[in-house]
Amino acid sequence: MMTKNLKTAFFSALLVIAVAYPVIGLKLTTVGIGLEVHGASPAVLWTIAGAAIVMFFWQLFRDRLGAAMASAPRLPKVPASASNFLTLPSTQRWIILGLVLVALAWPFFGSRGAVDIATLILIYVMLGLGLNIVVGLAGLLDLGYVGFYAVGAYSYALLSHYYGLSFWMCLPIAGMIAALFGYLLGFPVLRLRGDYLAIVTLGFGEIIRILLRNMTDITGGPNGISIANEYKPTLFGLSFERRVPEHVQTFHEYFGFAYNSQYKVIFLYLLALTLVLLTLFLVNRLLRMPIGRAWEALREDETACRALGLNPTAIKLSAFTIGASLAGFAGSFFAARQGLVTPESFTFIESAIILAIVVLGGMGSQLGIILAAIVMILLPELMREFSEYRMLMFGALMVLMMIWRPQGLLPMQRPHLELKP
Amino acid sequence: MSRAILEVSGLSMRFGGLLAVNGVALSVKEKQVVSMIGPNGAGKTTVFNCLTGFYQPTSGSIRLNGEAIEGLPGHKIARKGVVRTFQNVRLFKDMTAVENLLVAQHRHLNTSYLAGLFKTPAFRKSEREAMEFAAHWLEQVNLTEFANRPAGTLAYGQQRRLEIARCMMTRPSILMLDEPAAGLNPRETEDLKALIGVLRDQHNVTVLLIEHDMKLVMSISDYIYVINQGTPLADGTPEQIRENPDVIKAYLGEA
Numbered sequence: 001m002m003t004k005n006l007k008t009a010f011f012s013a014l015l016v017i018a019v020a021y022p023v024i025g026l027k028l029t030t031v032g033i034g035l036e037v038h039g040a041s042p043a044v045l046w047t048i049a050g051a052a053i054v055m056f057f058w059q060l061f062r063d064r065l066g067a068a069m070a071s072a073p074r075l076p077k078v079p080a081s082a083s084n085f086l087t088l089p090s091t092q093r094w095i096i097l098g099l100v101l102v103a104l105a106w107p108f109f110g111s112r113g114a115v116d117i118a119t120l121i122l123i124y125v126m127l128g129l130g131l132n133i134v135v136g137l138a139g140l141l142d143l144g145y146v147g148f149y150a151v152g153a154y155s156y157a158l159l160s161h162y163y164g165l166s167f168w169m170c171l172p173i174a175g176m177i178a179a180l181f182g183y184l185l186g187f188p189v190l191r192l193r194g195d196y197l198a199i200v201t202l203g204f205g206e207i208i209r210i211l212l213r214n215m216t217d218i219t220g221g222p223n224g225i226s227i228a229n230e231y232k233p234t235l236f237g238l239s240f241e242r243r244v245p246e247h248v249q250t251f252h253e254y255f256g257f258a259y260n261s262q263y264k265v266i267f268l269y270l271l272a273l274t275l276v277l278l279t280l281f282l283v284n285r286l287l288r289m290p291i292g293r294a295w296e297a298l299r300e301d302e303t304a305c306r307a308l309g310l311n312p313t314a315i316k317l318s319a320f321t322i323g324a325s326l327a328g329f330a331g332s333f334f335a336a337r338q339g340l341v342t343p344e345s346f347t348f349i350e351s352a353i354i355l356a357i358v359v360l361g362g363m364g365s366q367l368g369i370i371l372a373a374i375v376m377i378l379l380p381e382l383m384r385e386f387s388e389y390r391m392l393m394f395g396a397l398m399v400l401m402m403i404w405r406p407q408g409l410l411p412m413q414r415p416h417l418e419l420k421p
Numbered sequence: 422m423s424r425a426i427l428e429v430s431g432l433s434m435r436f437g438g439l440l441a442v443n444g445v446a447l448s449v450k451e452k453q454v455v456s457m458i459g460p461n462g463a464g465k466t467t468v469f470n471c472l473t474g475f476y477q478p479t480s481g482s483i484r485l486n487g488e489a490i491e492g493l494p495g496h497k498i499a500r501k502g503v504v505r506t507f508q509n510v511r512l513f514k515d516m517t518a519v520e521n522l523l524v525a526q527h528r529h530l531n532t533s534y535l536a537g538l539f540k541t542p543a544f545r546k547s548e549r550e551a552m553e554f555a556a557h558w559l560e561q562v563n564l565t566e567f568a569n570r571p572a573g574t575l576a577y578g579q580q581r582r583l584e585i586a587r588c589m590m591t592r593p594s595i596l597m598l599d600e601p602a603a604g605l606n607p608r609e610t611e612d613l614k615a616l617i618g619v620l621r622d623q624h625n626v627t628v629l630l631i632e633h634d635m636k637l638v639m640s641i642s643d644y645i646y647v648i649n650q651g652t653p654l655a656d657g658t659p660e661q662i663r664e665n666p667d668v669i670k671a672y673l674g675e676a
Contacts (some may be wrong), residue, residue: 196619225499290527291534292521293516300514301511303507304512304513306475307505307511308590309496309500309528309591311496417519
């Protein structure tokens with residue numbers, strides 16, 4: 001027992017050194033045009049050594065420490081009754097309603113920066129809700145979700161650039177084009193399961209990005225394409241930009257205000273909120289429709305579904321297509337907000353963040369996804385000083401979640417169906 | 422006597438070098454309870470898998486009401502009214518009992534997206550009817566009080582009953598049960614026997630059964646097929662099978 005612990009402890013300590021020394025212990029400095037490797041300060045090196053020693057003893061005496069910890073006061077756990085109350089569908093509906101009210105009031109009290117971040121969060125809520133249909137409900141692990149997001153964004157950018165279509169024309173078209181991509185990709189891919197599906201979708205996401213970067217003639221390559229002011233979102237034909245061509249009326253001129261960029265930020269925020277509310281409505285209805293039940297049934301047992309006469313391919317395709325179209329809507333809104341789309345906005349890390357939101361929130365739970373999107377987007381913004389350690393913190397957060405709440409932040413209980421309506 | 426609803430002839434299934442099913446022929450008449458028995462590994466479940474489209478049979482013909490169905494995918498065969506259960510219970514464990522029953526009615530529901538999104542009267546009506554049908558069957562199998570419990574938390578016998586109720590949601594003409602009494606206690610087996618009787622007499626369902634519980638098989642079957650090592654060994658009424666020396670030999674081994 002002791003020797004086994006000793007071995008584990010030794011290797012754990014070694015691992016600490018092996019990981020920490022190259023990452024923290026060596027510093028790259030630019031000298032002229034070359035790079036030089038320098039050792040870090042002795043204090044840092046001593047800290048690494050200290051950490052290795054602590055790890056060694058921790059692993060060595062883990063069993064005994066575990067026993068001691070058990071008697072010590074534990075981390076406050078969420079009481080069962082509270083947890084039960086919070087996961088009730090009715091409670092969650094009220095919380096969502098409260099959040100929506102807060103969200104409606106937000107732009108009139110928050111600063112410009114706060115509203116802007118809230119808009120970004122709303123985009124991720126939309127993406128999370130869309131991916132939740134594919135991963136959380138239908139159980140299809142899609143690592144290339146960002147591909148459909150890119151398709152949506154580029155659809156809007158290209159259509160406005162080449163054909164002069166406005167945002168409101170492009171939004172539904174972008175959703176449809178993304179849905180079409182989802183459908184076409186889904187056909188060959190949905191025969192695969194689990195890991196294989198994940199790898200193929202991952203590849204698809206990357207292919208889209210690389211294609212967009214290399215079709216320089218059409219997409220502008222790495223420089224991306226910008227969206228002209230007159231094609232940006234308008235409110236009943238009123239533009240929120242400062243400078244627009246002659247024929248376009250602007251919001252501030254129409255109402256006789258002085259131009260203020262705050263209007264545009266608030267308008268975009270409210271637009272995002274509207275889109276999120278529509279998405280919430282859509283997902284809510286889908287869940288209670290036969291197709292929503294079929295998705296969940298398919299996730300649990302495909303063979304049983306087939307034996308009951310449900311066509312698995314058609315059901316999976318519908319999940320994939322609807323999820324993709326939501327990403328398309330989110331993408332075209334994202335393009336409108338940025339005013340510029342480049343392939344680098346659609347890297348794999350985006351897919352990973354969206355997936356993390358779904359997993360963190362609790363698969364299938366809408367409130368969970370909203371909370372997780374807030375956490376995942378707000379944390380890096382709040383901790384800008386630690387931006388180098390962002391990925392490390394994501395990792396730590398995931399590990400903690402797996403230990404503390406493997407079912408996600410706020411999973412949802414199944415709705416209670418009354419037999420006699 | 423009533424007409425044959427399912428006719429199978431020369432059914433063979435080959436996995437590489439292994440001939441798992443060899444020339445099996447069945448003729449199942451409407452509203453009969455037909456059993457398939459045989460030692461473990463005889464190929465009974467493989468026959469089921471071929472009949473329900475989970476395997477593509479190597480050769481042979483399967484006719485349902487005179488229509489060839491061999492080679493069709495599983496969900497298409499299920500839609501023609503051939504529905505099965507599995508040897509190990511395959512419920513949607515995280516979904517509640519009543520949801521399990523609603524999923525199975527998928528094909529009979531209003532699945533139009535627009536109707537569902539805007540809750541049109543037609544959609545509400547279709548959902549209400551589905552709910553009533555599910556409630557009716559929950560009562561039939563005595564599970565009304567567990568309607569909103571996740572199916573995975575039910576007792577084993579209850580899960581078995583729920584699985585049969587779920588099959589009935591698809592309004593089948595042939596119900597294929599793969600070892601429905603496995604793991605049931607004697608009282609539950611009696612209930613199962615009564616339930617199968619109700620299915621046949623009141624719901625006009627033809628039942629095809631794989632079962633090892635000989636007492637059950639002998640008491641409810643109208644006709645029995647015996648399969649041994651993939652080949653048909655004997656068939657006949659329960660009395661004929663009971664006295665057939667080949668069957669006794671296959672089960673008990675050479676004397």
